[in-house]
Amino acid sequence: MKSKLAVVKIGGNVIEDKAELSRFLSLFAKMEGPKILVHGGGKKATQILKKLGMTPKMAGGRRITDAESLEVVTMVYGGLTNKTIVAQLQALACNAIGLSGADADAIRAHQRPVKEIDYGFAGDVDIVNVNSISNLLNSGFVPVFCALTHNGEGQLLNTNADTIASEIAIGMGHSFETTLYYCFEKKGVLLDMADDNSVIKTIDSKTYMEIREKDIISEGMLPKLENCFHALQKNVHKVCIGDISMIDSESKLFTTLTL
Amino acid sequence: MKSKLAVVKIGGNVIEDKAELSRFLSLFAKMEGPKILVHGGGKKATQILKKLGMTPKMAGGRRITDAESLEVVTMVYGGLTNKTIVAQLQALACNAIGLSGADADAIRAHQRPVKEIDYGFAGDVDIVNVNSISNLLNSGFVPVFCALTHNGEGQLLNTNADTIASEIAIGMGHSFETTLYYCFEKKGVLLDMADDNSVIKTIDSKTYMEIREKDIISEGMLPKLENCFHALQKNVHKVCIGDISMIDSESKLFTTLTL
Numbered sequence: 471m472k473s474k475l476a477v478v479k480i481g482g483n484v485i486e487d488k489a490e491l492s493r494f495l496s497l498f499a500k501m502e503g504p505k506i507l508v509h510g511g512g513k514k515a516t517q518i519l520k521k522l523g524m525t526p527k528m529a530g531g532r533r534i535t536d537a538e539s540l541e542v543v544t545m546v547y548g549g550l551t552n553k554t555i556v557a558q559l560q561a562l563a564c565n566a567i568g569l570s571g572a573d574a575d576a577i578r579a580h581q582r583p584v585k586e587i588d589y590g591f592a593g594d595v596d597i598v599n600v601n602s603i604s605n606l607l608n609s610g611f612v613p614v615f616c617a618l619t620h621n622g623e624g625q626l627l628n629t630n631a632d633t634i635a636s637e638i639a640i641g642m643g644h645s646f647e648t649t650l651y652y653c654f655e656k657k658g659v660l661l662d663m664a665d666d667n668s669v670i671k672t673i674d675s676k677t678y679m680e681i682r683e684k685d686i687i688s689e690g691m692l693p694k695l696e697n698c699f700h701a702l703q704k705n706v707h708k709v710c711i712g713d714i715s716m717i718d719s720e721s722k723l724f725t726t727l728t729l
Numbered sequence: 730m731k732s733k734l735a736v737v738k739i740g741g742n743v744i745e746d747k748a749e750l751s752r753f754l755s756l757f758a759k760m761e762g763p764k765i766l767v768h769g770g771g772k773k774a775t776q777i778l779k780k781l782g783m784t785p786k787m788a789g790g791r792r793i794t795d796a797e798s799l800e801v802v803t804m805v806y807g808g809l810t811n812k813t814i815v816a817q818l819q820a821l822a823c824n825a826i827g828l829s830g831a832d833a834d835a836i837r838a839h840q841r842p843v844k845e846i847d848y849g850f851a852g853d854v855d856i857v858n859v860n861s862i863s864n865l866l867n868s869g870f871v872p873v874f875c876a877l878t879h880n881g882e883g884q885l886l887n888t889n890a891d892t893i894a895s896e897i898a899i900g901m902g903h904s905f906e907t908t909l910y911y912c913f914e915k916k917g918v919l920l921d922m923a924d925d926n927s928v929i930k931t932i933d934s935k936t937y938m939e940i941r942e943k944d945i946i947s948e949g950m951l952p953k954l955e956n957c958f959h960a961l962q963k964n965v966h967k968v969c970i971g972d973i974s975m976i977d978s979e980s981k982l983f984t985t986l987t988l
């Protein structure tokens with residue numbers, strides 16, 4: 471039987487709120503068994519960019535990472551955010567080790583090819599180094615990944631944190647029974663956007679088809695669900711979507727996705 | 730018999746010169762056996778501080794690390810410099826893993842007590858986690874340390890890179906036959922500051938006493954030598970001082986210190 475592994479992703483909404491981050495880290499430190507944290511960047515990178523007199527460039531909601539922006543995201547994601555989280559987890563007796571995809575050659579990617587838009591130093595994941603990450607887990611470390619990868623030729627790349635989390639969960643799925651937790655601001659997938667407690671508790675392939683046909687959930691949620699089912703089809707055991715309370719062992723109100 | 734371990738420290742003069750850094754990393758990647766790299770910060774942190782509209786504060790040549798400066802050094806040392814070095818080493822098939830002292834609980838320190846001067850978030854090293862670092866070495870990783878430590882209570886601290894290197898060499902000296910390499914801009918300890926090739930090839934406790942009495946070497950070098958002999962007295966096998974060519978296996982012109 472495979473050991474269990476939790477891959478937990480938090481986004482900007484948690485990182486930017488000190489009290490919320492601290493509450494999340496306490497819950498994360500208490501989670502039993504092997505676990506991996508993946509964090510997004512939040513607005514700090516954009517703030518620093520602006521303070522340094524640069525103009526953040528976006529296209530269709532995605533950051534265009536020119537050389538200057540890459541320097542800033544490397545500083546903020548890989549330095550400030552990552553090390554702050556690691557130091558706080560250590561204070562909670564959780565033996566965290568902060569990583570970019572370059573560290574331990576953990577995640578290789580290639581620069582996104584230029585089509586209509588040149589995203590600059592944005593990376594699409596090629597391979598997760600299961601061996602390296604397993605070595606760290608087996609030594610009792612808790613890997614904490616920021617949203618940076620590398621191309622194996624010395625170039626760091628900016629990579630979407632949701633994608634990093636799902637690629638890690640998929641890669642590690644060969645050796646572990648992997649659960650992927652996406653923490654966001656809602657309690658789960660909602661039936662009624664106006665009612666925060668209208669959480670759909672379980673969604674499987676069949677109910678997912680029904681939901682899509684009946685057009686009952688928000689548009690923004692559909693690509694998220696698509697990514698989740700993509701991960702489930704590629705060997706991830708279970709995907710959970712909810713707010714940070716979801717990782718509390720006593721929590722019951724969140725959405726669980728299975729095939 | 731103990732295995733050999735090399736602890737190599739590079740400073741700002743190497744980091745700030747792209748060609749020099751790249752030459753150093755090629756040599757470092759080729760070094761055989763277990764090894765650890767420790768890098769200083771260089772002027773980038775001061776540049777970024779100024780660009781962000783802050784004023785770098787110094788006292789007696791040492792940085793005063795207030796909360797704002799700590800954010801910047803965490804970004805620059807822990808993020809930009811560390812990850813850039815790691816990505817370049819990975820491209821040279823050296824399985825680098827970038828660390829602050831908080832990562833893997835590798836180096837604990839305490840905030841320097843306020844006497845005449847309040848150095849802010851400056852840390853003096855308490856303990857090096859030999860077990861954690863050995864685990865990483867045994868997994869085949871090459872630890873790359875930036876000049877940050879933590880106090881175990883969630884606080885990151887700015888710590889002198891020379892000190893981090895010697896404390897790591899001392900700590901690891903219990904399990905390994907450790908050689909500490911200090912790379913700087915000269916070829917070694919010089920007899921005549923005007924002649925770059927007047928390197929004193931070996932210094933032991935006896936010649937060290939003679940050198941001190943005869944007042945033949947530069948003032949700035951004396952505290953460095955004092956630190957080196959401190960490390961030698963605490964279980965470090967050998968200390969080498971020279972420019973980056975020193976770590977080339979064919980190099981012969983540098984200073985070797987032994988007891």
